[in-house]
Amino acid sequence: MAVTGLELKGLLEEAGVKAEVARAVDPAGPLLKQGLDSIDFPAFCALLEERFQVSLDDVTALKLRSLDDFAAFIGSAAVSAGA
Amino acid sequence: MDRATALAALRATAHDLAPGQKVTADAFRPEDAPGVGRLFLQIYGEDYPVDDPYVPELLIEANRSGRIHTIVARAADGSVVGQAGIYQSSPPNRRMCEYGQILVDKAYRNTFAAFRIHKYASERMFGRLPGVDALFGEAVCHHLVTQKMSRGVEFYECGLEVGLMPEAAYAGEGVQGRVSCLLHVRVDHDQPGDLFVPECWEKQVRAILPSWPLTRNLKPGAAGHVPPEDEATDMAVQQFGFAGVTRCHVAQVGAQFAERSAQEIREAEALGHDLVQFFLPLGSPSCGFAAEVLRQAGCFFGGFAPLWFGAAGQGPDALLVQRLLRPVSLAVIKTQSQAGADIVRMVLADMQRAGQEFNAPVGVVSPDQASDQPFDQVDGKAAGPAS
Numbered sequence: 183m184a185v186t187g188l189e190l191k192g193l194l195e196e197a198g199v200k201a202e203v204a205r206a207v208d209p210a211g212p213l214l215k216q217g218l219d220s221i222d223f224p225a226f227c228a229l230l231e232e233r234f235q236v237s238l239d240d241v242t243a244l245k246l247r248s249l250d251d252f253a254a255f256i257g258s259a260a261v262s263a264g265a
Numbered sequence: 266m267d268r269a270t271a272l273a274a275l276r277a278t279a280h281d282l283a284p285g286q287k288v289t290a291d292a293f294r295p296e297d298a299p300g301v302g303r304l305f306l307q308i309y310g311e312d313y314p315v316d317d318p319y320v321p322e323l324l325i326e327a328n329r330s331g332r333i334h335t336i337v338a339r340a341a342d343g344s345v346v347g348q349a350g351i352y353q354s355s356p357p358n359r360r361m362c363e364y365g366q367i368l369v370d371k372a373y374r375n376t377f378a379a380f381r382i383h384k385y386a387s388e389r390m391f392g393r394l395p396g397v398d399a400l401f402g403e404a405v406c407h408h409l410v411t412q413k414m415s416r417g418v419e420f421y422e423c424g425l426e427v428g429l430m431p432e433a434a435y436a437g438e439g440v441q442g443r444v445s446c447l448l449h450v451r452v453d454h455d456q457p458g459d460l461f462v463p464e465c466w467e468k469q470v471r472a473i474l475p476s477w478p479l480t481r482n483l484k485p486g487a488a489g490h491v492p493p494e495d496e497a498t499d500m501a502v503q504q505f506g507f508a509g510v511t512r513c514h515v516a517q518v519g520a521q522f523a524e525r526s527a528q529e530i531r532e533a534e535a536l537g538h539d540l541v542q543f544f545l546p547l548g549s550p551s552c553g554f555a556a557e558v559l560r561q562a563g564c565f566f567g568g569f570a571p572l573w574f575g576a577a578g579q580g581p582d583a584l585l586v587q588r589l590l591r592p593v594s595l596a597v598i599k600t601q602s603q604a605g606a607d608i609v610r611m612v613l614a615d616m617q618r619a620g621q622e623f624n625a626p627v628g629v630v631s632p633d634q635a636s637d638q639p640f641d642q643v644d645g646k647a648a649g650p651a652s
Contacts, residue, residue, distance in 0.1 A: 198417055221413040224380035239287050240376035 185234070185256050187249035193233065194218075197226040209249035230256065271320040275299070275306045284372040286340035288347075290385035293335035298324045300345025301335060308368050314507070318366075327352075331396055334362075336386050338369070338378040346370045347378040349386055351400065355503070356583075357514050358575025360398040360454075364391075364420075367411075387418045391451065398454040399572040403446040406598040406609075407435065413601050415449050421476035422605040424448035424568015424585050425612040428540055428593050428628050431509055435596075442594035442631040443539060447605050448568050448585070452477045456572060456581045459548045461486035463556035463584060466566045469611055470547075470584065473569040476604070481582075486553030492518050496551075498525045499578065509539040516578025518551040523558045530562060534590050542567065543586045549579035556584060563625025564588040565615040568608070588625060589616075595628040 187209030194204035203217035214223060227243045230236065230252060236259040246252050266274075278299070293301075298321035305318040317323045317333065327333040338347035350366040353359055364386065369378045391400065402420060404411035415422075428443035435444060457480035462470050464487060474481070498519035503512045511533035513526070526543065533541040543564065545555050567585030574580025598613075600606040613630075620627040 219413065220410065221380070221416070224377040225384075227377065228380070228384060240378075241285060243377070244375070 184260075185253050187251075187253045190230070190249045190252055193229055194222075194226060197229045198222060199226065207249065209253075212247040213249065214247070234259070236260075266320055266322055268316045268319055271302065271316075272306070272311050275302050275319065279303065279306065282340065282344050282346060282370055282372045283342065286342060286344075286346075288338050288340055288373065288376060288378050288381060290336060290338050290378075290381040292385075292389070293324075293328050293337055293348075295321075295325045295328075296343075297335070297337050297339070297345050298322075300343075301337065301348050304345055304348055304368050304370060307370065312507075331394070334390060334394055336382050336390065338373070338382050340373075346373040346376075347382050349379075349382045351386065351390060351394065351397070355512065355514075356401070356570075356573045356575075357501070357516060357577035358398075358572055358580065359577075360396060360575055361572050362394075362397050362400055364400045364402045383414050391418060392453045398452070398456065398575065400451045400453075401570070401573075402449050403429065404449060405430065405435075406445045406447055406600065407438070407440050407596045409599050409601045412447060412449075412599075412605065416601070418451065420449040420451045422447050422449045422600075422602065422608050423473050423476065423570060425598075425609050426540075426542065426567060426585070427587060427612060427616060428589065428595050429508070429510060431507070431539075432596065434508070440596045442596040443628070444596045445598050445609075445628075447600070447608065448570060450477075450571055452479065452571055455479050456575055457481065458581045459484060460582060461490075461547055461550055461552045463545075463547075463553040464488050465553075465556050465560050466584065466586075466615075469566045469615070470569050472611065473608070477571055479571055479582075484550070486547070486550070486556065488553050488557035490550050490554050492520045492522070492551040492554065494520050496520055498522045500525060500529070502529060504533075504536065504538075506536070509537065511536070511538050511541045513541065513543045514574075514578075514583075515543060515545050515555065516574065517546065518549050518555040518579075522551075522555050523562075526555075526559060527562060530588065530590070539590055539593050541588050541590060544570065544573060544583040545586060546574050546579035547582040547584050548574070552579075552584065556586060559586045559588070560619075561623065562588065563619050563623040565619040565625075566612055568612070588619070589628055590626060592626045593628045595630045597631055 334351040347369040354363040430444040460481040499517035567587040570583040573583030619625040
């Protein structure tokens with residue numbers, strides 16, 4: 183499943199990120215430096231797991247810093263699942 | 266098995282968990298009990314004031330009976346790496362439970378274990394537990410982590426317990442001064458009833474009341490409504506020595522309330538406590554009288570706690586009134602919501618009023634700015650003295 187960082191940006195609010203913070207996020211920049219806090223980040227990860235049917239363990243999640251990183255992870259997980 | 270035997274067994278089997286395992290949140294199973302005990306021993310040592318977590322049989326029975334609903338974070342090998350609880354604590358209303366005791370093993374602090382526990386609790390337990398009408402939490406204010414957990418799960422801020430916890434309870438967290446806690450409540454099943462709004466704190470109660478869709482018959486709680494001479498004051502007193510807090514639940518306001526409350530304040534002072542709290546029954550026509558008595562004794566507004574009394578006493582709701590017993594330093598008070606900030610402002614303003622009007626001791630907020638710790642670095646020690 184191909185998804186872009188920009189598309190994932192639309193899910194931030196759904197995960198509970200404040201609208202003004204979500205709107206300002208640069209998909210290429212580290213999320214935790216753009217206003218996401220320590221509750222928003224795991225909530226966003228959990229939402230991605232549900233939405234894209236991927237398994238995202240905590241160690242891996244903490245290495246994914248930007249929306250583009252998450253998009254690449256979801257893309258590679260889809261390729262693995264399809265292989 | 267008694268507490269001493271259970272602690273000896275936990276000491277004998279103490280071990281470090283294998284790090285890096287996949288973690289899943291789930292409801293408690295009897296086989297989790299030793300793991301929960303291990304966790305409490307790691308974080309609190311042998312001093313946790315309640316036996317249940319240490320003694321497997323007690324914890325299993327408490328979960329079976331519904332007195333406690335434990336949520337665990339289990340690693341792939343079955344180890345308990347974290348836990349939280351929904352449990353009966355201070356409120357006289359046994360159908361109102363506390364949500365807290367969120368603990369995470371030191372090897373799993375840099376994971377989402379606490380988040381997973383909270384997600385499980387909010388999705389599978391909040392609003393679904395039989396015999397539970399309301400939940401409350403006491404969120405520490407020297408950081409925002411616990412407060413943020415109330416976001417989006419219908420817990421609404423309704424009080425500030427000024428200087429509730431001693432600095433020593435948060436050793437290593439850079440705290441200076443006593444820690445205040447925001448009281449927040451979630452109501453799932455309302456119990457309609459009378460609400461006698463005390464004259465002296467009417468503005469505060471009316472500001473908080475609309476947070477939930479409660480059915481209340483609002484009546485004036487006049488200060489002059491003195492209870493009948495033959496009506497006795499029914500007051501249950503809890504002393505929390507380690508926290509330096511005396512908590513008084515007033516199920517019924519009697520004619521001798523002034524003498525009785527003054528006696529409790531004196532005894533709390535004699536014990537060297539820093540804070541005394543009174544929970545007054547807002548369903549009592551004499552609540553306004555009691556509130557005025559306490560106001561003149563130097564007390565200030567603390568909060569409005571829906572369903573705190575429930576069917577016990579003259580409920581269903583409580584007015585929290587508090588008094589500091591000596592001038593204290595308070596740790597920085599942070600809030601994550603406008604509602605929380607409004608309550609802090611309201612309570613601290615009334616504390617200053619009590620100081621100016623009755624020369625009552627006040628707290629001085631520390632200029633120290635404790636950092637907003639990441640979620641995964643907080644061990645989630647329960648805030649309340651009764652936890």
